[in-house]
Amino acid sequence: MANFKSIARLGTITGSAFRSAPAIRTMATPRMQSYTLDLNKTGPMMLDALIRIKNEVDPTLTFRRSCREGICGSCAMNIDGVNTLACLCRIPADTSKETKIYPLPHTYVVKDIVPDLTQFYKQYKSIKPYLQRTTPSPNGREYLQTKEERKKLDGLYECILCACCSTSCPSYWWNSEEYLGPAVLMQSYRWLADSRDEKTAE
Numbered sequence: 001m002a003n004f005k006s007i008a009r010l011g012t013i014t015g016s017a018f019r020s021a022p023a024i025r026t027m028a029t030p031r032m033q034s035y036t037l038d039l040n041k042t043g044p045m046m047l048d049a050l051i052r053i054k055n056e057v058d059p060t061l062t063f064r065r066s067c068r069e070g071i072c073g074s075c076a077m078n079i080d081g082v083n084t085l086a087c088l089c090r091i092p093a094d095t096s097k098e099t100k101i102y103p104l105p106h107t108y109v110v111k112d113i114v115p116d117l118t119q120f121y122k123q124y125k126s127i128k129p130y131l132q133r134t135t136p137s138p139n140g141r142e143y144l145q146t147k148e149e150r151k152k153l154d155g156l157y158e159c160i161l162c163a164c165c166s167t168s169c170p171s172y173w174w175n176s177e178e179y180l181g182p183a184v185l186m187q188s189y190r191w192l193a194d195s196r197d198e199k200t201a202e
Helices: 046-057 118-126 147-151 170-175 181-192
Strands: 002-006 012-019 031-038 076-079 082-085 098-102 109-111
Touching: 031 046, 046 098, 118 181, 170 181
Parallel strands: none
Antiparallel strands: 002 012, 002 098, 012 031, 076 082, 076 098
16 A cells, blocks of 8 residues: 655655565565655656656565556556556645555455455456357358447457456455456456357357
8 A cells, every 4th residue: 555645746745655565574564654756757647656666766665567558457556545547547636635555455465556366367267258169260261240249349348357346346345256246247248249259158
């Protein structure tokens, strides 16, 4: 968890980070750690602030990130009580309230802001998220769809598996061993709705 408080958009940003590494005995007890950044040298997004801390202040602060463009889902975390991507969440201009950053809720924490998504991806694997057919394609070519059939997949295939929706779902919190959660259920429907798939009955 990290706490950030904007002092001034053209000045500095001060924050305190919740640090914990359960696998390391000396770091197993959570603690708060404060950071201060010059906003004139920091990009506008929360991920920019975290990267500056990692690169210039404290290389031990741990979080996931990759594309920085809202495509990969790696930097999913809870910011001000909302699960979101740090690369798409702006550093608040409001200096009157504190901004708080946590790992995705109701997940085991690997270290700092890194959640353990093993169960999430295990559930994703269980739905066999790929095109399944019993009949080969004609002449080894691609399987065709009409425009209408393809349009049925709009709003489904765009999911980047960031786990933001599933880890914000109370039903998933208390029954994640059995309930697949909204992300995996939506991914399942994405393949059920695909006209090229022949295993819908399963």
